[in-house]
Amino acid sequence: xxxxxxxxxxxxxxxxxxxxxxxxxxxxxxxxxxxxxxxxxxxxxxxxxxxxxxxxxxxxxxxxxxxxxxxxxxxxxxxxxxxxxxxxxxxxxxxxxxxxxxxxxxxxxxxxxxxxx
Amino acid sequence: xxxxxxxxxxxxxxxxxxxxxxxxxxxxxxxxxxxxxxxxxxxxxxxxxxxxxxxxxxxxxxxxxxxxxxxxxxxxxxxxxxxxxxxxxxxxxxxxxxxxxxxxxxxxxxxxxxxxx
DNA sequence: TATCTACTTTACGTTAACGTCAAGTAGATC
DNA sequence: GATCTACTTGACGTTAACGTAAAGTAGATA
Numbered sequence: 642x643x644x645x646x647x648x649x650x651x652x653x654x655x656x657x658x659x660x661x662x663x664x665x666x667x668x669x670x671x672x673x674x675x676x677x678x679x680x681x682x683x684x685x686x687x688x689x690x691x692x693x694x695x696x697x698x699x700x701x702x703x704x705x706x707x708x709x710x711x712x713x714x715x716x717x718x719x720x721x722x723x724x725x726x727x728x729x730x731x732x733x734x735x736x737x738x739x740x741x742x743x744x745x746x747x748x749x750x751x752x753x754x755x756x757x758x
Numbered sequence: 759x760x761x762x763x764x765x766x767x768x769x770x771x772x773x774x775x776x777x778x779x780x781x782x783x784x785x786x787x788x789x790x791x792x793x794x795x796x797x798x799x800x801x802x803x804x805x806x807x808x809x810x811x812x813x814x815x816x817x818x819x820x821x822x823x824x825x826x827x828x829x830x831x832x833x834x835x836x837x838x839x840x841x842x843x844x845x846x847x848x849x850x851x852x853x854x855x856x857x858x859x860x861x862x863x864x865x866x867x868x869x870x871x872x873x874x875x
Numbered sequence: 876t877a878t879c880t881a882c883t884t885t886a887c888g889t890t891a892a893c894g895t896c897a898a899g900t901a902g903a904t905c
Numbered sequence: 906g907a908t909c910t911a912c913t914t915g916a917c918g919t920t921a922a923c924g925t926a927a928a929g930t931a932g933a934t935a
Binding site: 775777778781783794795796819820821 | 921925
């Protein structure tokens with residue numbers, strides 16, 4: 642298993658276009674190293690991309706995903722920030738759980754629908 | 759409890775703009791009756807709007823929501839269509855369950871994050 | 876009867892998230 | 906050394922989902 646990827650390798654693997662990945666970089670969501678002009682993606686970039694795509698699949702905007710990434714990237718032990726971070730995490734968790742609920746309701750309705758057939 | 763609503767009443771209640779509701783109508787997602795030129799929303803329209811907004815909250819596009827609505831609106835007992843319907847329902851259910859999974863992973867990551875604080 | 880309020884339609888504007896050329900470069904291959 | 910391949914950086918185009926006037930109407934109220 643390689644430990645670095647080119648942009649097209651990563652794009653193919655993750656099922657997105659290279660253009661999309663470059664766009665995420667423009668938006669400050671991912672920052673690969675360079676080999677000359679060319680982008681080189683390490684595993685942490687790959688993990689980051691997966692996080693982005695997971696966020697997209699559940700309907701988060703890139704701005705919201707950036708907020709979540711910022712939670713991850715905040716230096717540890719910054720006491721002044723900790724309380725704020727906890728709050729943001731709680732809010733995000735509440736939103737995700739509400740989404741779970743919405744999906745549960747929809748699944749239930751699909752069950753009813755199928756039962757009617 | 760009233761059994762009909764004006765567009766602004768419904769908009770305020772559901773936390774969206776009247777413009778958005780009219781847009782959903784343009785897209786064929788909802789079809790209220792009229793009192794002269796004015797739209798009159800009955801309870802089934804209200805339920806329909808809730809379905810639309812629930813879909814939006816979990817990141818579905820209006821086109822996808824329309825597909826789901828079409829599942830609901832298909833006349834019962836159309837034997838020829840039944841098998842296709844079952845298939846569409848199964849696919850949609852699979853997608854929703856995948857989304858549940860994505861959300862579960864994110865919730866887990868938030869837990870880890872909070873634990874680090 | 877004039878004004879106010881809540882609706883209507885029409886139409887152009889806006890933002891997010893890329894798609895789609897165009898033009899250039901750098902390394903490998905014929 | 907020319908051609909091929911995989912990258913690069915602009916820059917303009919596109920679609921979805923509304924926002925935002927503009928201009929008109931119909932019923933209630935001063």
